[in-house]
Amino acid sequence: MNAAAPPDDTLIRIRGLTTVLNGKKVFDALDLDIPRGKVTAIMGPSGTGKTTLLKHITGQMHGDAGQILVDGQNVPELSREALYALREKIGYLFQNSALLTDFDVFENVAFPLRQHTKLPEVLIRNLVLTKLQAVGLRGAAGLMPSELSGGMARRVALARAIVFDPMLILYDEPFVGLDPIALNQVLKLIRTLNETLGITSVLVAHELDAIKQVADHIFLIANGKVVAQGDPRTIADDGSPWTRQFFGGEADGPVPFQYPAGDYAEALGFPRRGA
Amino acid sequence: MSQRKSYAVGTGLFIVLGFAALAYLATQTSSVANRQQGASYTVDAQFENIGQLKERAPVKIAGVRVGQVQAIALEPGKSVADVKLAIDKRYADIPADSVATIFTSGLLGDQYVGIEYGHSKDHVADGGKLALTRSSEPLEEMLGKFFGAGGAADNIGGSYMVTARFSNVGSLSAGSPVKMAGVPIGQVLSVQAEPAKLDALVTLAIDNRYNQIPDDSAAAVFTSGLIGSQYVAIQPGGSPDMLKNGDEMILTQSAMQLEDLIGKFLVNGSGSSDGKQGANPPTSPAGKH
Amino acid sequence: MNARIERDNIVTQALGQIGNCGVFLLQILAAIPRSLRYGRETVRQLWFVGAMSLIIIMTCGLFVGMVLELQLYHVLSMFGSTSMSGTVVAIATYRELGPVVTALLFAGRAGTAITAEIGLMRATDQISAMELMAVDPLAYVAAPRFLAGLVAMPLLCCVFCALAVFGGHLVGVSWLGIDNGTFWSNMTATVDVWQDIVSGVVWKSLAFGAVVALIAVFQGYTAPPTSEGVAYATTRTVVASSIAILALDFVLTAFLM
Numbered sequence: 001m002n003a004a005a006p007p008d009d010t011l012i013r014i015r016g017l018t019t020v021l022n023g024k025k026v027f028d029a030l031d032l033d034i035p036r037g038k039v040t041a042i043m044g045p046s047g048t049g050k051t052t053l054l055k056h057i058t059g060q061m062h063g064d065a066g067q068i069l070v071d072g073q074n075v076p077e078l079s080r081e082a083l084y085a086l087r088e089k090i091g092y093l094f095q096n097s098a099l100l101t102d103f104d105v106f107e108n109v110a111f112p113l114r115q116h117t118k119l120p121e122v123l124i125r126n127l128v129l130t131k132l133q134a135v136g137l138r139g140a141a142g143l144m145p146s147e148l149s150g151g152m153a154r155r156v157a158l159a160r161a162i163v164f165d166p167m168l169i170l171y172d173e174p175f176v177g178l179d180p181i182a183l184n185q186v187l188k189l190i191r192t193l194n195e196t197l198g199i200t201s202v203l204v205a206h207e208l209d210a211i212k213q214v215a216d217h218i219f220l221i222a223n224g225k226v227v228a229q230g231d232p233r234t235i236a237d238d239g240s241p242w243t244r245q246f247f248g249g250e251a252d253g254p255v256p257f258q259y260p261a262g263d264y265a266e267a268l269g270f271p272r273r274g275a
Numbered sequence: 276m277s278q279r280k281s282y283a284v285g286t287g288l289f290i291v292l293g294f295a296a297l298a299y300l301a302t303q304t305s306s307v308a309n310r311q312q313g314a315s316y317t318v319d320a321q322f323e324n325i326g327q328l329k330e331r332a333p334v335k336i337a338g339v340r341v342g343q344v345q346a347i348a349l350e351p352g353k354s355v356a357d358v359k360l361a362i363d364k365r366y367a368d369i370p371a372d373s374v375a376t377i378f379t380s381g382l383l384g385d386q387y388v389g390i391e392y393g394h395s396k397d398h399v400a401d402g403g404k405l406a407l408t409r410s411s412e413p414l415e416e417m418l419g420k421f422f423g424a425g426g427a428a429d430n431i432g433g434s435y436m437v438t439a440r441f442s443n444v445g446s447l448s449a450g451s452p453v454k455m456a457g458v459p460i461g462q463v464l465s466v467q468a469e470p471a472k473l474d475a476l477v478t479l480a481i482d483n484r485y486n487q488i489p490d491d492s493a494a495a496v497f498t499s500g501l502i503g504s505q506y507v508a509i510q511p512g513g514s515p516d517m518l519k520n521g522d523e524m525i526l527t528q529s530a531m532q533l534e535d536l537i538g539k540f541l542v543n544g545s546g547s548s549d550g551k552q553g554a555n556p557p558t559s560p561a562g563k564h
Numbered sequence: 565m566n567a568r569i570e571r572d573n574i575v576t577q578a579l580g581q582i583g584n585c586g587v588f589l590l591q592i593l594a595a596i597p598r599s600l601r602y603g604r605e606t607v608r609q610l611w612f613v614g615a616m617s618l619i620i621i622m623t624c625g626l627f628v629g630m631v632l633e634l635q636l637y638h639v640l641s642m643f644g645s646t647s648m649s650g651t652v653v654a655i656a657t658y659r660e661l662g663p664v665v666t667a668l669l670f671a672g673r674a675g676t677a678i679t680a681e682i683g684l685m686r687a688t689d690q691i692s693a694m695e696l697m698a699v700d701p702l703a704y705v706a707a708p709r710f711l712a713g714l715v716a717m718p719l720l721c722c723v724f725c726a727l728a729v730f731g732g733h734l735v736g737v738s739w740l741g742i743d744n745g746t747f748w749s750n751m752t753a754t755v756d757v758w759q760d761i762v763s764g765v766v767w768k769s770l771a772f773g774a775v776v777a778l779i780a781v782f783q784g785y786t787a788p789p790t791s792e793g794v795a796y797a798t799t800r801t802v803v804a805s806s807i808a809i810l811a812l813d814f815v816l817t818a819f820l821m
Contacts, residue, residue: 058696084698092696098689112697115704160697282611283604289615293719296726300765304654304729304748305755333753340753 011036011168011200012057017066018224019052026052027063028224039194039201041215041232043208045246045255048221050204051095054170057202058090059083071167088116091161091169091199095176097153099145099160105132106141109160116164131159135189151182158189162199169193171203175210183207187214208247220246222255306331315342315361316401320375325356326386326411328377333387334360341366344388360388360405371397377411386411433483434461435520439494444475445505445530447496452506453479460485463507479507481518489514495528505530581804588782591702592710598700599707606708613674613709613777614716618723620673621666625724628661629653629731637740646736647746651754653732654725658755659764662725664813667772670717671805675780678709679801682784683794691785706781713777714770721769763820768813775812776805 012034019027026049034040042050055061056068059075068075073086099108109128113119119127132138135155145153154174161169171190175183191214193199205211211218212232220228220235220242227242228235236247245253261267301307322328325347334342342362350357362369372393379386390405399405441447444466453461461481469476481488491512498505512526599606636649682705685691694701729751736742755761780801787797 060692060695084700087696087698090696092693094689094693096689098693100690100693101685101688112699115697115699282608285615286607286611289610289618290715290719292618293614293722296719296722297761297765299726300658300722300729301757301761304751305757305761306752307757331756 009035011071012202013067013069014056015067015069017056017063017068019049019056019061019063021052025224027056027066030066030221030225032219032226034200034202035217036200037194037198038216039190039203039214041203041205041211041218042221043205043211043218043246044221046206049224050221051172053221054092054172054202054204057170058087058092088112088164089167091164091166093154093157093161093169093171093174095173097145097150097157099148099153099156101145103145104141105137105143105145105148105156108145108156109163112160112164127163128159131163132156134162134192135159136185151178151185154178154182154186155189158186162193162197165197166199168200168202171201171205173205174203175205175207183210190214222246314364316364316367317345318360318362318369318399318401318403318405320358320360320388320405320408321350322356322358322375322377322408322410323354324377324410325358326377326379328358328386328388328411334362334390335387336366336369336390336392341390358388367398369399370395371399371403371405372407373399373405374407374409375405376409379411434480435483435486435518436464437479437481437518437520437522437524439477439479439507439524439527440469440472440474441477441494441496441527441529442474443496443529444477445496445498447477447505447507447530451504453481453509454506455485455488455509455511460509477507486517488518490516490518490522490524491526492518492524493526493528494524496530498530584786585778585782588785589778592706592778592781595700595702595707596711598703599711602704602708605704606711609708609712610716613678613712614719617670617673617716617720620669621720621724622727624665624669625662625727626731626734628665628724629657629728629733630735632656632661632728633732633735633740637736637742646740647742648750649742650729650732650736650747651750653736654729654751654755655760657725657728658760660813660817662721662728662765663768663772664809666721666724666769667717667776667809668806670713670720670773671776671780671802671809674713674716675776675801675805676798678713678777678780679784679787679798680794682706682709682781683787683789683797686785686787687789687791687794706785709781710774710777713780714773717773717776718766718769721765725765767820768816771812771816772809775808779805779808 010033012032014030014032017027017030017032018025030053032053042053044050052061056063057070057075059078062076066076070086071089073082075083075086078086099105100111103111106128107114109131110124113124113127117124129138129141132141135158137152137155137159140148140152140156145156148156174186174190178186187210190201190203194201203211203215215232218229218232218235219226222242228238228240230238236243241254244250245255251257265271328344328347330344330347332344333340334344342360344358345361346359348357348359349355360375369390370393372395374391374393376389376391377386378389393407447463447466449463449465451463452459453463461479464478464480467476467478477494479494488509489512491514493510493512495508495510496505497508509524518524632653633649636652637646640646640649640652682691685705691701691705694704733747737744737747783797783801783804784794787793
């Protein structure tokens, strides 16, 4: 753990986060530090609470114990107003884009501006078109969300997430369901945004190859804890059974393939051996 | 943005339409249409009995609405109701000796104040008084007068019991009056079904003062008025022996249903007119309404 | 979790729903001051909820008035008082049929639309997206729809009643030959503006509007974010609204009249 790192280098500092959902321990005293200005990937087997972790960072969910410091503020203790003020500085890209179906592309991107600023119409127009140009969809400004493909919708959502020039963008499964061309476009966008604007990015994803191209740092989460972390090129070599199974894609290992169940032979009605 | 504007215009139109509908309901279909007819002046009238008269009931002259009842109060210290009438300024020439009467619209309608013009040269002024009034006549009294029925006998202390059987008692019940020549002489003590004989056994309690009733008298179930309650009427017979406690009256006449009565009436009416003046067209309106 | 819900009996579930609904009402009321800055959104919802329901409300109002008049004419002709039929149409509509039928239609037309829309917004993460864009969905989504329902219902009810009287006039005067003057003078002599129009049309429909809008928004807001959950919530909006409208109608009638 790089707990000793100076606070300026750490944008999100999670300490001792413990969350119990439906009797299952999702996080068990989780410690995590996300560096400022870098692209950080959070990986892990399905169902380990990666999206839940993002929801904790944005204050949509609260853990049972622990601290989540975002830019020095402890999220679980923030008042509504302070939380909303913090959220204005965070962009969030949903897995399914979550565009507002009532509005066209332009209005979707303009939505945060209209809600939080009283900018003149000309300025809003320029800002929105700039962001749409950045994701390559300036020509689609007049389309409705229902007319967009999945990749286009995700790029519009990205334009909306960055319209306020946030300090942090959280990507929830940004690569799911994209064809190789769209995937590369999104990868390039994430990289460009990080390099040109210095935006801290946190990615939650499964796609190892894609993440290797874009991430500076990877956390591997399993059983409610960070089980491995490091550079994308070296993390697979740390020798722990978790990384071997996860990055090697093996069925056997610490992560069981079978959901907990009773005895197989008994379930099929065969007499138990030795009985 | 033009989209937004069209929502705003459409919504505005919708709101205007809604309020126009409300204004239409309130002013065109309700009593406001009658009430707000300009300035009015107030006239007092005192009645001994106002019956069912209510505030805002109409005031009419020759059937035309000229105002409404503004307030009803009991005159202090007197058993007299003081009714304030708000009359439209347009009808300012009501003679001072006019008569205010409480009428009922139809048999079952609401009550209203009718003003019949007098002959005086003087007119009633604002705050003035109509001295001549005629009170509300309760329907019961009117019917009572008309049919000669009074209240039930009040003392059942000394009375004797007789029974009578009816094949149909209508809506007769315990407590209904027993009358002879229209005068209450007792009351019904009980009404019991006699399944064995397919009829109703009615026990009558008759005041001891009326112990001179011949034992061949007939008992009949009658109805006071068109829609009144039912009572037992005793029609004296000619026997020298008198009814005693525990006797049974042999001659009875059961309750006549209103439908039967009207049916008989209509049949008789049309029958006789047909018989006497055959020229009547068959589409005579006798039974139309 | 599902197993527990199944084990709860229907009474406990209903009471729980009512309790949650009450809490939700408080949340919406608390969000109304914050929603004032989204006035445009309220206007837009008023358009969808109110103006778009006008056609069905007007058609039904017209036919309810016509059929009432027709029925009353035949019954009242037995007593020779057909000229009172218009009055009865007006009073029956103002006091009961107008608010109740409008509210039932409103629940079917606008309530289901609100539930389905909010449910889908939740299922497609639009509600979460708003929260993350620092826009309070209670103030931006729930409160404007609630307010729109509250404002739209009395207006729709007035239109319904006006059309019902017009329909009654059409059948009574134009077709059945009741005298035009008697039709109106009986009506104006009997209908009371406070007793019938204000406490009937206005108060009742305001109360029904609040109840239907609350139930619709609540069901949408708490619908499980699946297609099945949204479909079920939409059905529940109609069922719960209908029961609530008729029960509340009884209570209001007992208190107001």
